[in-house]
Amino acid sequence: MFFVSAFIQREKGICPAMKIRTRSYMPFAMALVLASLLAGCAKDGGDSAPASDSAQAEASKPVTFTYFNAAVAGKDGNTNETVLGKLLEEQTGVNFKIEHLVGDLNTKLGVMVASGEYPDVVVPDSGIDKMLDAKAFIPLNDLIDRYAPNLKKLYAPYWDQMPSEDGNIYIIPFAASHGFVPDMYQPGAFYIQRGVLKEFGYPKVKTLDEYFDLIKRYKEKHPQINGGDTIGFETLTDDWRFFTLTNPAPNLNGLPNEGEVYVDKDTHLAYATGDKPFMKRWIRKLNEVNSQGLLDKESLVAKYDQYIAKLSTGRVLGFFDYGWQIIPAMQNLAQAGNDDRQFIGFPLVFDQGTKDQYLDPPTFATNRGIGITTSAKDPVRIIQYFDNMVKEENQKLLFWGEKGKTYEVGENGRFFRTEAQIKQAASPEFLQSYGFAYYSYYWPMGAGLYEDGNAYFPDRQPEVVEQSYTEGDKTILEAYGLKVFTDVYSPPETRKWYPVWSANKQQGSPEQVFEQKKTDLQRKAFPRLILASPDQFDAMWDEYVAAFNKLNVKSYENWANGVVQDRLDGKKR
Amino acid sequence: MARKTRWGKLLEQRTLLLMSVPFVLWLIVFRYVPLWGWLIAFQHYRPGKRLLQQEWVGFDHFKFLFQDESFYLVMRNTLAMSLINLTLGFATAIMLAIMLNELRSAFFKRTVQTISYLPHFISWVVASSMIVNALSTDTSGIVNGLLLKVGLIREPILWLAEGKYFWGILGISEVWKNLGWNTIIYLAAITTIDPAQYEAAEIDGANRWQRMLYVTLPGLKPVIVILLILNLGNLLESGFEPQYLLGNGLTADYSENLDLFVLKYGIAMGNFSFATAAGMFKTVISVVLLFGANHIARKLGQPRLF
Numbered sequence: 026m027f028f029v030s031a032f033i034q035r036e037k038g039i040c041p042a043m044k045i046r047t048r049s050y051m052p053f054a055m056a057l058v059l060a061s062l063l064a065g066c067a068k069d070g071g072d073s074a075p076a077s078d079s080a081q082a083e084a085s086k087p088v089t090f091t092y093f094n095a096a097v098a099g100k101d102g103n104t105n106e107t108v109l110g111k112l113l114e115e116q117t118g119v120n121f122k123i124e125h126l127v128g129d130l131n132t133k134l135g136v137m138v139a140s141g142e143y144p145d146v147v148v149p150d151s152g153i154d155k156m157l158d159a160k161a162f163i164p165l166n167d168l169i170d171r172y173a174p175n176l177k178k179l180y181a182p183y184w185d186q187m188p189s190e191d192g193n194i195y196i197i198p199f200a201a202s203h204g205f206v207p208d209m210y211q212p213g214a215f216y217i218q219r220g221v222l223k224e225f226g227y228p229k230v231k232t233l234d235e236y237f238d239l240i241k242r243y244k245e246k247h248p249q250i251n252g253g254d255t256i257g258f259e260t261l262t263d264d265w266r267f268f269t270l271t272n273p274a275p276n277l278n279g280l281p282n283e284g285e286v287y288v289d290k291d292t293h294l295a296y297a298t299g300d301k302p303f304m305k306r307w308i309r310k311l312n313e314v315n316s317q318g319l320l321d322k323e324s325l326v327a328k329y330d331q332y333i334a335k336l337s338t339g340r341v342l343g344f345f346d347y348g349w350q351i352i353p354a355m356q357n358l359a360q361a362g363n364d365d366r367q368f369i370g371f372p373l374v375f376d377q378g379t380k381d382q383y384l385d386p387p388t389f390a391t392n393r394g395i396g397i398t399t400s401a402k403d404p405v406r407i408i409q410y411f412d413n414m415v416k417e418e419n420q421k422l423l424f425w426g427e428k429g430k431t432y433e434v435g436e437n438g439r440f441f442r443t444e445a446q447i448k449q450a451a452s453p454e455f456l457q458s459y460g461f462a463y464y465s466y467y468w469p470m471g472a473g474l475y476e477d478g479n480a481y482f483p484d485r486q487p488e489v490v491e492q493s494y495t496e497g498d499k500t501i502l503e504a505y506g507l508k509v510f511t512d513v514y515s516p517p518e519t520r521k522w523y524p525v526w527s528a529n530k531q532q533g534s535p536e537q538v539f540e541q542k543k544t545d546l547q548r549k550a551f552p553r554l555i556l557a558s559p560d561q562f563d564a565m566w567d568e569y570v571a572a573f574n575k576l577n578v579k580s581y582e583n584w585a586n587g588v589v590q591d592r593l594d595g596k597k598r
Numbered sequence: 599m600a601r602k603t604r605w606g607k608l609l610e611q612r613t614l615l616l617m618s619v620p621f622v623l624w625l626i627v628f629r630y631v632p633l634w635g636w637l638i639a640f641q642h643y644r645p646g647k648r649l650l651q652q653e654w655v656g657f658d659h660f661k662f663l664f665q666d667e668s669f670y671l672v673m674r675n676t677l678a679m680s681l682i683n684l685t686l687g688f689a690t691a692i693m694l695a696i697m698l699n700e701l702r703s704a705f706f707k708r709t710v711q712t713i714s715y716l717p718h719f720i721s722w723v724v725a726s727s728m729i730v731n732a733l734s735t736d737t738s739g740i741v742n743g744l745l746l747k748v749g750l751i752r753e754p755i756l757w758l759a760e761g762k763y764f765w766g767i768l769g770i771s772e773v774w775k776n777l778g779w780n781t782i783i784y785l786a787a788i789t790t791i792d793p794a795q796y797e798a799a800e801i802d803g804a805n806r807w808q809r810m811l812y813v814t815l816p817g818l819k820p821v822i823v824i825l826l827i828l829n830l831g832n833l834l835e836s837g838f839e840p841q842y843l844l845g846n847g848l849t850a851d852y853s854e855n856l857d858l859f860v861l862k863y864g865i866a867m868g869n870f871s872f873a874t875a876a877g878m879f880k881t882v883i884s885v886v887l888l889f890g891a892n893h894i895a896r897k898l899g900q901p902r903l904f
Contacts, residue, residue: 131868158644253737262847323735326758326846331730533642533869541862545668548847552759 214370715778
């Protein structure tokens with residue numbers, strides 16, 4: 026999902042010539058932090074009974090802190106107005122007043138930075154560099170060492186990745202993963218209509234050629250669906266979503282999607298993908314498919330909403346996309362209720378025998394997280410709250426809720442939800458009032474599996490996911506011998522540097538300009554290449570490669586190599 | 599003596615002067631004071647630092663702007679689309695205003711006016727979606743459907759995939775959207791023409807056509823010239839939304855204008871300095887054009903701005 030926010034971010038930053046002057050509150054704020062730290066020490070050191078009593082009393086005195094979330098929109102309010110927040114308040118005496126971002130992220134953070142006054146706790150999302158540049162967060166190393174043993178234990182595998190270059194930890198990243206659990210949404214996949222598969226007796230689809238062969242045969246048999254022309258293959262090329270057209274190329278070659286480069290697993294060297302043989306092979310295949318009349322030409326100029334509208338008609342037999350990008354269309358089709366017109370995705374490759382790498386290797390995103398600001402009145406209480414919430418029993422409480430109310434435990438110790446509980450958990454009002462909405466993410470937390478083997482989140486627990494399947498879902502899963510849809514993928518290989526695309530780039534830097542220029546070039550060239558008559562393809566491809574090599578490819582690869590090396594060395598990029 | 603009368607005149611109009619003070623202040627505070635922000639065009643500006651602590655880079659951003667290959671393409675597109683919009687906008691609005699003025703039925707006139715300026719209030723996001731659908735090759739495409747029925751084409755044309763159609767599509771869309779709105783000012787100007795002139799022309803035997811040509815049009819001339827001068831100053835503003843929303847990779851060579859270029863390489867990248875440099879460039883050209891047009895108008899003895 027970071028991919029989304031990174032791109033949306035680029036769309037949102039429309040505020041030219043923002044003139045910001047920072048007033049330096051730093052010395053003052055630092056003094057305040059120091060003072061509170063010292064106070065904390067004094068309390069700890071106090072061995073006389075009355076002193077520790079008063080410290081105890083102070084520690085449980087009700088207090089409200091402010092929390093600003095720049096990552097998602099949501100309902101503002103107090104955590105103690107929710108069931109979960111109330112339970113945590115009973116344990117710690119701490120309440121958070123939650124505020125979400127309204128409007129433009131850069132503007133909002135810019136105003137905060139300019140005034141030097143922050144909420145106590147901030148989730149800056151992609152505005153993290155702005156906050157770090159302004160030194161808005163306090164270092165957490167000592168606080169965690171002293172007051173947060175549980176937090177330290179949970180994040181232990183990732184500890185060396187958390188500090189910034191100066192050695193200080195300013196933000197606590199989310200989701201310290203333990204054990205691998207695939208996502209509920211299918212990540213990238215070549216989707217195909219279930220009706221097509223049913224028609225031909227659920228054949229195994231492994232290669233791109235097999236896939237287009239099925240589509241071709243089905244379209245010949247059924248030239249019309251729902252009163253309109255059958256569309257063989259649909260592309261998505263609108264604006265920043267253009268990567269949907271180019272990303273499949275490395276995937277088809279058995280590589281994961283790292284953005285503009287792929288990284289050799291042995292030499293750890295990065296190479297730009299734009300002019301590689303696998304890119305040519307992919308675009309040429311689309312060209313061939315177009316000449317056979319299987320490609321929807323219009324999809325090369327269509328907008329996203331048209332794309333969704335077309336998918337929703339049920340006339341489209343196949344497309345490549347990511348699960349999160351097609352949610353509205355899938356919902357429409359599910360509502361229409363014709364199972365043959367719904368989709369299943371496969372991780373295709375060019376050649377039989379290539380191992381697919383569509384699933385993201387487990388990563389730990391260190392450039393998103395939660396931080397305590399220089400304006401925080403009592404960082405110790407905040408870190409203690411964090412420490413308390415990451416205890417395993419509290420994590421189960423925050424993600425699964427209360428046993429008997431929002432989930433059940435089977436005889437084998439497996440967690441599951443009844444149909445009523447699943448229905449209840451799908452209601453936004455319930456999520457809000459119970460507190461799931463506030464605690465579902467954007468706090469220090471774990472992910473993956475609990476020590477007892479249950480999934481961290483209900484929507485990743487097979488017992489829960491299976492409950493939500495329709496009869497049609499079950500039929501096709503059975504036909505292919507799958508338990509859940511994400512079973513079609515091969516498990517990901519470890520790549521410690523993965524993915525290069527998530528690395529921060531400086532404003533107006535050469536690598537940023539390269540990416541923009543490259544996208545501009547491909548947006549012009551690829552649709553033309555796809556629509557060209559097949560005998561002209563090679564000449565046009567050479568032209569494109571020449572133009573591509575005129576861009577600053579070498580310096581971009583150098584930058585990518587730097588990212589890979591730094592990440593292998595455990596540095597943050 | 600002259601001096602005294604000038605002061606006397608000022609004293610006499612002191613109420614008016616007093617009333618204009620807030621607006622002059624507003625102008626200074628919001629239009630002139632921010633100009634010092636232009637300084638960041640010569641810096642490598644990063645938010646969070648004081649303006650004077652920023653790194654100075656001289657004319658680097660201007661160099662990037664003028665040396666980029668696509669800059670000239672972008673300028674060509676900007677000017678072409680502006681001129682198309684200007685000519686089409688003027689011609690159609692004046693024609694419609696005169697035609698409406700000749701109508702007898704007030705009801706019909708009002709209806710036409712209302713219908714023609716309704717599209718002005720539709721956001722470009724919605725409007726472009728309507729246009730894209732109308733031009734679609736799929737079942738919803740009314741344009742292709744019509745042309746196929748009439749027999750002008752054999753198979754549907756992918757209108758938005760051809761660069762050469764783009765300016766035309768944009769020009770027509772702009773006219774459709776803004777025609778009624780642009781007409782309002784001319785209709786207002788026509789009402790200020792002295793009816794006696796029409797009567798005199800009628801007595802002299804002028805027919806309807808001649809009255810339009812020799813009374814209405816010359817009466818509109820001052821308004822037309824002033825609007826032309828003002829619009830010339832905006833020549834580099836060829837719009838942003840329609841190009842952004844209707845354009846795509848295949849038509850980029852024709853659809854990309856200066857605003858889109860600045861959005862992509864300046865603001866979207868957080869490169870505020872570059873965006874400011876491009877803004878400065880636009881302002882300077884606009885001022886030159888404005889003064890140039892005003893000067894020519896003065897030379898030709900036409901009404902002018904100042």
